[in-house]
Amino acid sequence: MSYTSYFYLLFFLGVLVALYYLIPLKKRWLVLLGGSYFFYWMASGKMIVFLLITTVSVYLGALAMEGEQQAFDSVCKSLKKEERKARKAVMMRRKRYIVFAMVLINVGLLAFLKYYHFFSANINALGSHLEPGFQLPALKLLMPLGISFYTLSAVGYVIDVYRGQTAADHHFGRLALFLSLFTNITEGPISRYDQLAGQAFEGHRADYRQFTFGAQLILWGLFQKMVLADRAALLVSTVFGSPSDYSGGIVILAMFVYTLQIYADFAGCMDIVRGSGALFGIEIARNFNQPFFSKSIGEFWRRWHMTLGAWFKDYIFYPVTLSKTNMKLGRWAKKHLSVHLGQAMPTAFALFFVWLANGLWHGAAWKYVAYGMYYYVLTLFGLFGKPVIHCFYEKTGIRKESRPWQLLLIIRTFILVNIGMLLFRANSLRIFAEMFESMFRKTTGNWLELGLDRHDLAVLALGALLMLMVGIVRERGICIRERIASWPMVLRWTVYAGVFCAIVLLGAYGSGYGVVDPLYANF
Numbered sequence: 001m002s003y004t005s006y007f008y009l010l011f012f013l014g015v016l017v018a019l020y021y022l023i024p025l026k027k028r029w030l031v032l033l034g035g036s037y038f039f040y041w042m043a044s045g046k047m048i049v050f051l052l053i054t055t056v057s058v059y060l061g062a063l064a065m066e067g068e069q070q071a072f073d074s075v076c077k078s079l080k081k082e083e084r085k086a087r088k089a090v091m092m093r094r095k096r097y098i099v100f101a102m103v104l105i106n107v108g109l110l111a112f113l114k115y116y117h118f119f120s121a122n123i124n125a126l127g128s129h130l131e132p133g134f135q136l137p138a139l140k141l142l143m144p145l146g147i148s149f150y151t152l153s154a155v156g157y158v159i160d161v162y163r164g165q166t167a168a169d170h171h172f173g174r175l176a177l178f179l180s181l182f183t184n185i186t187e188g189p190i191s192r193y194d195q196l197a198g199q200a201f202e203g204h205r206a207d208y209r210q211f212t213f214g215a216q217l218i219l220w221g222l223f224q225k226m227v228l229a230d231r232a233a234l235l236v237s238t239v240f241g242s243p244s245d246y247s248g249g250i251v252i253l254a255m256f257v258y259t260l261q262i263y264a265d266f267a268g269c270m271d272i273v274r275g276s277g278a279l280f281g282i283e284i285a286r287n288f289n290q291p292f293f294s295k296s297i298g299e300f301w302r303r304w305h306m307t308l309g310a311w312f313k314d315y316i317f318y319p320v321t322l323s324k325t326n327m328k329l330g331r332w333a334k335k336h337l338s339v340h341l342g343q344a345m346p347t348a349f350a351l352f353f354v355w356l357a358n359g360l361w362h363g364a365a366w367k368y369v370a371y372g373m374y375y376y377v378l379t380l381f382g383l384f385g386k387p388v389i390h391c392f393y394e395k396t397g398i399r400k401e402s403r404p405w406q407l408l409l410i411i412r413t414f415i416l417v418n419i420g421m422l423l424f425r426a427n428s429l430r431i432f433a434e435m436f437e438s439m440f441r442k443t444t445g446n447w448l449e450l451g452l453d454r455h456d457l458a459v460l461a462l463g464a465l466l467m468l469m470v471g472i473v474r475e476r477g478i479c480i481r482e483r484i485a486s487w488p489m490v491l492r493w494t495v496y497a498g499v500f501c502a503i504v505l506l507g508a509y510g511s512g513y514g515v516v517d518p519l520y521a522n523f
Contacts, residue, residue, distance in 0.1 A: 025203035062168035118364035204281025217275030224268030232261035234451035248443030
């Protein structure tokens with residue numbers, strides 16, 4: 001069920017909102033749970049069983065860890081110091097076994113369904129050289145909707161319970177709602193239990209201000225998705241579908257337009273789901289914060305797909321950074337090399353696993369591994385090059401805070417990100433290399449035969465300019481929703497009507513346009 005479909009916007013949301021505010025406050029969570037499972041069943045059918053397996057496993061696993069902790073706490077005070085220390089070690093070991101089992105079950109399920117074909121194809125290719133006739137069987141596997149998203153939320157929950165940061169939830173319905181909430185299940189955001197579970201479970205009263213804020217976000221999200229992203233998809237699919245037919249400026253244009261497409265698509269869908277959540281009084285986590293105003297690759301990834309980056313930081317980067325092996329590496333580098341390398345090398349070691357996971361999370365193909373490694377290498381340049389960069393500023397006298405220099409850094413980062421997007425969209429590493437090389441050759445292909453006519457190109461350009469202006473306003477700390485809400489009613493509703501008419505009149509749907517599914521729903 002697409003977030004831009006008539007069924008979702010008019011029937012599903014409309015009925016769910018009506019039911020939510022008609023039943024008693026304390027029972028309203030049941031409407032959200034029932035609606036979320038209906039939403040998932042409509043999209044994935046029988047594969048809903050995988051969502052149930054994840055929910056039941058982490059529910060029982062968290063309770064088991066709590067049981068171990070309570071058993072220790074009940075006898076802790078009566079034990080002597082040495083006995084207490086030994087008993088605590090046993091308790092922690094048992095909790096580690098439980099959390100390891102939960103991670104193994106759920107990440108293993110994700111890995112099997114998502115990566116079996118990738119790994120089996122590579123193993124078969126290698127095995128055929130080592131042992132003729134070696135062949136892993138081909139399996140018909142389908143990906144459950146949102147498994148890459150709800151698995152991370154589930155794993156984050158059990159790890160937080162293990163760490164003592166979150167109490168195990170005894171209410172199965174609350175945990176089930178947290179993992180299945182229809183606003184988050186398709187393409188995120190990847191929410192934390194303590195941020196979402198409570199507010200989704202507790203009933204909310206109707207609030208006109210929240211309702212209008214939600215409607216604003218939905219309209220803006222629909223504009224980004226239907227007017228810009230779906231229109232850009234025509235040009236992108238034309239060029240990337242036949243990359244050998246184009247070179248020079250057309251390939252560069254396609255690269256930039258794909259960046260616009262994926263941003264308008266993903267950010268647009270995030271605004272729709274955040275707006276949908278606001279209709280029920282639920283604040284869904286932000287996933288974007290004007291990423292193209294970033295001055296470095298690190299800053300870009302703190303602004304782009306923010307909940308994924310935060311998850312990797314908390315559950316991969318910090319544990320690896322603080323591991324005994326990594327700490328020893330840092331002490332050795334500090335003693336034998338330099339203070340800077342003593343700090344940088346452990347960070348670089350941890351970042352390798354972060355970027356490898358980032359690449360593989362996005363897809364089961366070597367190009368996604370290369371995508372992660374591309375950003376890893378760029379990050380290493382910034383990490384190990386700090387002394388050189390510092391020396392550069394001292395020698396040249398350039399003021400880092402000056403506006404021209406800040407703009408130059410933004411442009412540099414934007415170009416590097418677009419190259420990453422080219423790699424992300426190309427059908428293979430070989431095609432990426434060919435397209436990248438072709439950008440530096442003379443332009444071939446017709447500018448007006450790329451799937452878009454002059455009208456479409458004008459709409460795309462003006463829409464991109466509007467997104468840029470909105471981003472500039474937000475970057476200055478101005479909340480556009482609150483600003484619009486403060487306007488007189490006639491002006492306010494004129495703006496709403498204008499955006500609605502733009503979606504209806506300029507949306508890329510109907511004759512001549514194909515249906516474009518949300519891009520991140522495929523991950």
